[in-house]
Amino acid sequence: MSEQEEQSLITDEHRAIIGVRGEPYPVIVAGEHASRMRDILEDSDPRWADGTGMAPPYALASFGGRPSRNMPFILPNGLLTQQEWRFNRPFRVGEELQAVAYVADIRERLGGRYGHSVLVTSAVDYLDSEGNVVASALSMLTQFDPARAKKEGAE
Amino acid sequence: MTRYYEDVNIDEEIPPVEKTPTEDLAVDFFGRGNPMNPAFADAAAGKRLGLKGALVPGMLKIAWMTQYANDWAGPESTLENIRVAYRRPDMAGTPLTLSGRVVDKRQEAGKGIVEVEVVTLADGQPSVRGNVQLVLPIRG
Numbered sequence: 001m002s003e004q005e006e007q008s009l010i011t012d013e014h015r016a017i018i019g020v021r022g023e024p025y026p027v028i029v030a031g032e033h034a035s036r037m038r039d040i041l042e043d044s045d046p047r048w049a050d051g052t053g054m055a056p057p058y059a060l061a062s063f064g065g066r067p068s069r070n071m072p073f074i075l076p077n078g079l080l081t082q083q084e085w086r087f088n089r090p091f092r093v094g095e096e097l098q099a100v101a102y103v104a105d106i107r108e109r110l111g112g113r114y115g116h117s118v119l120v121t122s123a124v125d126y127l128d129s130e131g132n133v134v135a136s137a138l139s140m141l142t143q144f145d146p147a148r149a150k151k152e153g154a155e
Numbered sequence: 156m157t158r159y160y161e162d163v164n165i166d167e168e169i170p171p172v173e174k175t176p177t178e179d180l181a182v183d184f185f186g187r188g189n190p191m192n193p194a195f196a197d198a199a200a201g202k203r204l205g206l207k208g209a210l211v212p213g214m215l216k217i218a219w220m221t222q223y224a225n226d227w228a229g230p231e232s233t234l235e236n237i238r239v240a241y242r243r244p245d246m247a248g249t250p251l252t253l254s255g256r257v258v259d260k261r262q263e264a265g266k267g268i269v270e271v272e273v274v275t276l277a278d279g280q281p282s283v284r285g286n287v288q289l290v291l292p293i294r295g
Contacts, residue, residue: 033186036183036186037218040180040184041184041218041219041222043222045225046230047230056221056222057225057234058218058221058222061185061214061217062185062186064189064190080241081240081241082238082240082241083213083217083239083241084236084237084238084239085217085236086235086236087233087234087236
């Protein structure tokens with residue numbers, strides 16, 4: 001089948017979930033996690049030293065971002081291929097944030113290492129008590145079918 | 156040491172740093188007892204996925220890249236954004252070299268913005284490529 005004839009795997013149902021925000025859930029910028037991560041990385045940056053009340057940006061990795069409830073699994077296998085963290089201000093140790101997850105984008109790719117694959121970008125916004133976005137985390141999952149990738153002679 | 160916007164040059168190289176990921180480090184990063192991919196902690200689980208051993212978590216690598224950029228930029232800087240592409244899996248026990256280069260600098264709305272490209276190299280091959288946007292102080 002040529003690329004032109006290849007049928008899209010993305011349906012209107014999939015497109016309809018893009019941007020639909022899930023219910024907020026609380027996450028805490030826990031001092032114990034922030035300092036553990038900092039110490040494991042041997043990070044001596046004075047901005048998040050003990051007593052400053054600030055957490056390093058990578059404390060975001062401790063929030064355990066739940067995937068969006070709407071996250072579609074269109075193909076059987078998935079690999080994390082891209083990730084992005086955005087920060088509007090530093091994290092404060094002990095603060096509670098509201099996490100809101102959503103599917104930010106769905107697109108597909110023909111050919112390449114994974115054959116006909118689907119790229120799903122999910123996002124989580126972390127908001128403070130005033131409703132301001134403190135940080136966002138985006139992850140792109142490349143979904144693929146290993147059997148199909150092999151059949152199509154992918155790299 | 157404070158690094159000022161004016162002192163940064165496009166194409167400037169950032170001194171490389173070596174990190175050695177291990178299974179224990181991955182487990183401790185997430186916290187013992189917290190849920191994680193078993194392949195991060197167990198070489199056998201990694202091999203069941205067709206890998207050569209235990210997988211280095213992407214979160215650990217993006218955290219190292221964040222730390223690397225912040226260390227270079229200094230305590231007066233602000234990291235606004237980091238975007239990475241995972242090109243190939245990294246295995247626990249294989250050292251990673253982080254290297255970086257300034258790819259752009261500009262002033263916007265009074266802010267001194269510097270963009271840095273950061274790469275992790277395993278056995279000399281890039282495994283993660285990233286771009287970091289930082290705000291550096293401007294001399295008054």
